[in-house]
Amino acid sequence: MAKRSQTALIPDMTHRSVTERIAGLIQDRKAPASWWIAFVISAALALMLLVVLWVVFTTGVGLFGINIPVAWGFPIVNTIWWIGIAHAGTLISAVLLLTRQRWRASINRLAEGMAMFAIACAGLYPLIHLGRPWFFFYLLPYPDTMDLWPQWRSPLVWDFFAISTYLIYTSSFLYLSLLPDFATLRDRAKHRFAQYFYAMLALGWRNSALHWARYEKANQVMAAVAAPIVVSVTGIISLDLAVSIVPGFHFTIFPPYFVAGALFSGFSTVALLAVVMRAMFGLKNLITRSHLDYLGCMMLVFALVVDYAYSQEIFTAFYSGDPNYFNVYYDRWTGPYAPIWWSMIFCNVVLVQLLWFKRVRRSPLALLCLAITSNIGMWLERFQIVFTSTHADFMPSAWDTAWPTTWDWLVYLGTLGLFVFLLMVFVRVAPLVSIHDMRLEIHGSKRHE
Amino acid sequence: MSESSVFGILVRMPSAEALVEATRAAKRAGFRELDAFAPFPVPGLVEALGYRERMIAPLALVLGLIAAAGAFFMQWYASFDYPYVVGGKPLNSWPAFLPITFEVGVLTSVLTAVFGMLIRNGLPRPYHPVFNDRAFDRASSDGFFLLCPGASLVDVETCLEEHDVREIKELAP
Numbered sequence A: 001m002a003k004r005s006q007t008a009l010i011p012d013m014t015h016r017s018v019t020e021r022i023a024g025l026i027q028d029r030k031a032p033a034s035w036w037i038a039f040v041i042s043a044a045l046a047l048m049l050l051v052v053l054w055v056v057f058t059t060g061v062g063l064f065g066i067n068i069p070v071a072w073g074f075p076i077v078n079t080i081w082w083i084g085i086a087h088a089g090t091l092i093s094a095v096l097l098l099t100r101q102r103w104r105a106s107i108n109r110l111a112e113g114m115a116m117f118a119i120a121c122a123g124l125y126p127l128i129h130l131g132r133p134w135f136f137f138y139l140l141p142y143p144d145t146m147d148l149w150p151q152w153r154s155p156l157v158w159d160f161f162a163i164s165t166y167l168i169y170t171s172s173f174l175y176l177s178l179l180p181d182f183a184t185l186r187d188r189a190k191h192r193f194a195q196y197f198y199a200m201l202a203l204g205w206r207n208s209a210l211h212w213a214r215y216e217k218a219n220q221v222m223a224a225v226a227a228p229i230v231v232s233v234t235g236i237i238s239l240d241l242a243v244s245i246v247p248g249f250h251f252t253i254f255p256p257y258f259v260a261g262a263l264f265s266g267f268s269t270v271a272l273l274a275v276v277m278r279a280m281f282g283l284k285n286l287i288t289r290s291h292l293d294y295l296g297c298m299m300l301v302f303a304l305v306v307d308y309a310y311s312q313e314i315f316t317a318f319y320s321g322d323p324n325y326f327n328v329y330y331d332r333w334t335g336p337y338a339p340i341w342w343s344m345i346f347c348n349v350v351l352v353q354l355l356w357f358k359r360v361r362r363s364p365l366a367l368l369c370l371a372i373t374s375n376i377g378m379w380l381e382r383f384q385i386v387f388t389s390t391h392a393d394f395m396p397s398a399w400d401t402a403w404p405t406t407w408d409w410l411v412y413l414g415t416l417g418l419f420v421f422l423l424m425v426f427v428r429v430a431p432l433v434s435i436h437d438m439r440l441e442i443h444g445s446k447r448h449e
Numbered sequence B: 001m002s003e004s005s006v007f008g009i010l011v012r013m014p015s016a017e018a019l020v021e022a023t024r025a026a027k028r029a030g031f032r033e034l035d036a037f038a039p040f041p042v043p044g045l046v047e048a049l050g051y052r053e054r055m056i057a058p059l060a061l062v063l064g065l066i067a068a069a070g071a072f073f074m075q076w077y078a079s080f081d082y083p084y085v086v087g088g089k090p091l092n093s094w095p096a097f098l099p100i101t102f103e104v105g106v107l108t109s110v111l112t113a114v115f116g117m118l119i120r121n122g123l124p125r126p127y128h129p130v131f132n133d134r135a136f137d138r139a140s141s142d143g144f145f146l147l148c149p150g151a152s153l154v155d156v157e158t159c160l161e162e163h164d165v166r167e168i169k170e171l172a173p
Helices: A002-006 A015-027 A033-059 A073-098 A102-106 A108-130 A133-139 A155-188 A192-202 A209-242 A254-281 A289-319 A323-334 A338-356 A358-362 A364-391 A406-429 A435-448 B016-028 B056-081 B094-120 B134-140 B153-159
Strands: B008-013 B035-037 B144-149 B167-171
Touching (some): A015 A155, A015 A406, A015 A435, A033 A254, A033 A406, A073 A108, A073 A254, A073 A364, A102 A108, A102 A289, A102 A435, A108 A155, A108 A254, A108 A406, A133 A155, A155 A192, A155 A209, A155 A435, A155 B094, A155 B134, A209 B035, A209 B056, A254 A289, A254 A406, A289 A323, A289 A338, A289 A364, A323 A338, A323 A364, A338 A358, A338 A364, A358 A364, B008 B016, B008 B134, B008 B153, B016 B153, B056 B094, B134 B144, B153 B167
Antiparallel strands (some): B008 B144, B008 B167, B035 B144
């Protein structure tokens, strides 16, 4: 039976054993040493981010390597990168829910948590880039004394709405998925404090069939809007670039190209986290090699879409007959940023072809390496889009090369630390694998026998 | 018996299938305000209770559409309230208004679904009589329970005579 093979679960799991196993990770076991190492390092980096931001806000964004002609630089590169990572989290969870892919149960929580913290990091960058983040509300239609409205035709205003919508969506979806699991933790908790803590979070969830019916309906609505949200958010971010007339930005292929790129890097990150977490917490029965195999397949599919987009972008540039567009490409291949372009091609076009082999997809170590190179590749892609397109546009007198400064790197490092820090706290407070989804999956696989 | 010291009868069943069967039997026997508890959404259980969720999805759609219309109107109104011509484009440049229209509509649907679920479920609700029973903690692990509020122990026992009942007890209010 096709469905049977999808469950990828070991056969002797029961409702009780799976509950004990996953909830026990938080409530009965001390954190492993590797968790402490990751926690301490990431907490230090997150603290460093606070200090760095304080310096940046008191001094000004001049500390960054942004100037004319490259006015967007690192913060935008990193926003797009983080948003992309967030997207696969949403998509894995929601689209696999809608299409009833049963292997989803083991990894959806990881994906949702990842999406939540990646979007938090992504949302930080536009605020930092503003330089004066306390004026961010200028983007909202608030009743001001000057009778002004935001400029509704501006992609930056669209961005603000898209990212805020996505942030609210992601946090609601994550909380919704956590709600029944918080009830499980509440019922298992031994300490008075833990009982109160999880009772607050569970809101009095009673596992009633009526609760579940409404819960499933709400989840279906959430899942149904997930795909449009994912497509619209990255699509709108790509419009920041595509709506301008800058050669290298002004491509109609950008929205679908960015969505595919986002999903590619996102699936890579889920694969990365899945490999790390199953090693850290010993979850080899719950997140099996088959799950890694599926993730590897998804990475390959979206990598191929991205590769196709590269080819079409190059084709469009030369088919346009516009010398400015030719120049962008000659410059990408031979100019000051050429190493970035070729490294990107190596990571995203050459290395990912290894995923055709089942042995590679099923090997945790190989998948981990490919997940890292894919994320580097996707980061380089955003870097070359933002930097090479603007550094040499229409007027040679304005050409210049920009490079990130130490402050750029420190902020980037800081958000990486923040992401890991939030994730590490999350896995000690909330179940790493969705317990109620696993119970349903066990019930389903028993019925198929 | 208005000052009852019993909220209802709580029955524990051995499996999801047995719970669905018992719920059907209790429903047929005419018990009122029945509720069933399981650690995951058991297929067919809520149908056995005679309930179908009809509110959340349509409401999410309707409120989403209203909010989207409102967002479009806001942008349309703003471009005439503060006319600002960019690149010779018309003031009502509606294609540029669509991204925000879409986002606001979708956001409203999402919030409707989440808060609709919470409100229809009566959450947050810190206290409920089922929490009096320590054994009920198993409802979030491997326990399958049927609750008959206001029923008498004897009636429920007679009704579920043929069923594989694991535990049956009175619940304090």
